[in-house]
Amino acid sequence: MTFQPEIAAIRFGTGLGPTHRPPTSPEALLRPLAGPDDMAALHPIPRSAQIEAEVHAIRTLVRQKRDEPDREEELDRAMRARRDALRDLHSAMAAATFARAVDTADPFRERLVQFWQDHFTVLGMGGLGDYAVAPYIESAIRPHLQGRFADMLRAVIQHPLMLLYLDQNRSVGPNSVKARRGNQMNGMNENLARELLELHTLGVGAGYDQEDVRQLAELLAGLGGNLENGFRFFVDYGEPGPETVLGRSYGRRDPKLEDIHAVLEDLSVHPETARHMARKLAVHFVSDAPDPALVDHLATRWADTGGELMAVYQALLEHPSAQGAPLQKAKLPFGLMTSAFRALGLDGARLTALDANRVRRTLFRPLAAMGQPWQRPLGPDGWPEAAERWITPQGLAARITWAMDLTRKFEIELPDPRDFLTHALGTLASEETIFAAHAAETVEDGVALVICSPDFQRR
Structure with a gap:
């Protein structure tokens, strides 16, 4: 293609x-x-x-x-x-x-x-x-x-904000030095271990069980820190090893950060991780129901390179089903807003010059109205990908309201809708969108109609 x-x-x-x-x-x-x-x-x-x-x-x-x-x-x-x-x-x-x-x-x-x-x-x-x-x-x-995916995974898992979010920073191994002293705090927490397997690497239904989660949670005990002092590994909170995760043993008597790095390395190149991440990339960039051949191609490249991300991206960009297939996915509100700003020729300096109150009015409020409050997804699995989650009567009404309000909010001179159509969609505009842009009674209406068109709403 x-x-x-x-x-x-x-x-x-x-x-x-x-x-x-x-x-x-x-x-x-x-x-x-x-x-x-x-x-x-x-x-x-x-x-x-x-x-x-x-x-x-x-x-x-x-x-x-x-x-x-x-x-x-x-x-x-x-x-x-x-x-x-x-x-x-x-x-x-x-x-x-x-x-x-x-x-x-x-x-x-x-x-x-x-x-x-x-x-x-x-x-x-x-x-x-x-x-x-x-x-x-x-x-x-x-x-x-x-x-490498393994390096990103390590950086994320050791970041204090991830540890705080998943209550890992207070997790104490049941046989740790801390527990033997009679102070178990909140005991051992399995949140990070579960999300690490279910969301970050292998995926749901990838052959692990509750015992794998439990053993991984014991291995992860000791990861901690806070927003005031950064990341720390608390040896006294760590569970003496070994722990067995997916049939492989990690650790010895004394807890060590290196043992956690080892399990992250192995998870990053696991075949189920390659498959899970391949499908997730294909779904995000191409289609909610991606071509199985594209998923296979990405998973093979992941496995062959040990999760070298540049090689995986190349596999994504080069595959025929990712190159020329029609746009099928719905833009999330952030993507809709940024692509509209880009199509209008707005430069970043106009945005960074906004004071805090105007950021709240012109960026935060529209995002929330369209269903994507700034950096506040509903849970650890992030924002949904399916178009029907975003293209709802309420969501569409918010998108239309935002598009109609652009001139007043940003005090910009809008282009002729016919020129804007070319800037925004090039040759991808349908006959219906072309007609709407040419027939609009005002410049504001014409630009808003292009932004609200199904052609522009797709990615």
Whole structure:
């Protein structure tokens, strides 16, 4: 099947636009990913260490307020200032994420970030944790896009936000030094072990059982840390080995982080992981019911390379069923908004210049209205892929309202709808969409009709 640049720009990128040419080949999509991360430099987002420092500063003020009651008013002001600054930073991180998708000449990278952050979903669970999600993505996912899956898996599993989200940081092995001292805290927690097998690697129904989950949970005991001090491995919380997971023994008498790394390495190259991840990539990028030959091709490449991600991406981009098949999937709200901004020729600087209040009004509220509140998926399995989950009467009404409101919200001069149609869809526009763009009574209506068309809503 012939490579179709416009389809590739939407399926594997962040959409078409007047200032961005579509890729001319699979190599043109993949090549920039091997180079420097230009968008991270242009629109910076802090790594986790900066958020850890902010959290530490706020908690220090809390302790000072407790210990120095005579300074209560002064310390309250200082805490409010710190929290306000953190909220402003949170809004700036969101605007930078949008700006990257809009400005990028390396759109496959931005789409991969979205895929992997959803695969390794975390939630801040309220409070200070909400501000740590973007830095988690920046620290644990973005640097590992081009490497081995095992390295990304290790970075994610050792990140304090993942450990806090899945209650791993307080998990204590039943025969650990901590337990023998009579202080088991909350006992051993199986959340991380279960999600590691069920979501992150092997997949549901991949041949493991409850005993594998239990043994893996014992092996993982000792992983911990917090947003104030970062990751730590607590040897006293670890379960003395060995533990047997999927028939393989790990560990000896003394718990060691290296034994956890070993099981992660083995899980990353397991045949069931190759199959699970192959299907998930195919579903995300191509079709809710992907061609079995595409899934087989990806799984084989994963197995042959030991989960070398660049090789797997190449297998995805080169396969005939991923190159020219019609667009079938529904854009999620974030993808809809960023592709519309890109089609309108909006640049990232316009987004990063928004203050915190305008970020909430123009980015956060529409996302929530369309069903995808910012970095708040419903559970550890991330956002649903099926089109029927997004294309609902309520969801469509929110999408139409947002499209009609674009001019007022962003104070931009809209293009002629006929020009916008070309910028947004190229040759992919149907006769119905072409007619609507030409027949619209106003510029606002014409642009909104293109954005709300089935052609533009697909990816």
